[in-house]
Amino acid sequence: MKLFVRIVLGLLFVVALIVGGLVWWLDQEARGPALANGMGWPRDCCNVDSPYDARLRQTFPAGSSERRLREVLARQGFEFRPDRREAVAHWSSLACSFFASVEWEADDAERVTAISGDTGSACL
Structure with missing residues (x-):
């Protein structure tokens, strides 16, 4: 009986470690660039006074x-569009994908x- 317990x-300990690791990994995966932290995710492309534009x-x-702008964006994971002054970052969580563009x-x-x-998201 003691062996069974x-x-x-x-x-149970192994399962808890696996579940905890999976939750941690999913949380890490959902983090985007610092410039987009705390931004609301409804797409708001045309509002020039959006909190993201202000930031x-x-x-x-x-x-x-x-x-310096390009260096900061590159460090935060933005990818640059060739021949344009534009950059975009994409990241995702389990059910949603997000983007931020500059x-x-x-x-x-x-x-x-x-x-x-612009910032936006799409969720299942």
């Missing part, structure tokens, strides 16, 4: 270095003159 407890303008105000303009001195973005 030990086996059951051991199996982008605060992080990269007019006159900011385009090089578009900007820059002058000849490679200083940011305008910036905006």
Whole structure:
């Protein structure tokens, strides 16, 4: 009887480790770029006063270095579109996929003159 109890407890411990690891992994998988943290996920492409646009303008105000902007976006996992001043990040959770995009303009001195973005999600 004692052996049976030990086996059951051991199996329960292993199952708990597996479930805990799976929950941790799924939570890690759902994290996107820091710029998009805390943003609501209904798609809001046309609202120039969205909280995401405000965060982008605060992080990269007019006159900011385009090089620094690209470095920050790259570190946060954004991928750049060729021949465009645009970057997008994609990530997902178990049931949803998310994206955050950034578009900007820059002058000849490679200083940011305008910036905006979009966030969105799609869930099963």
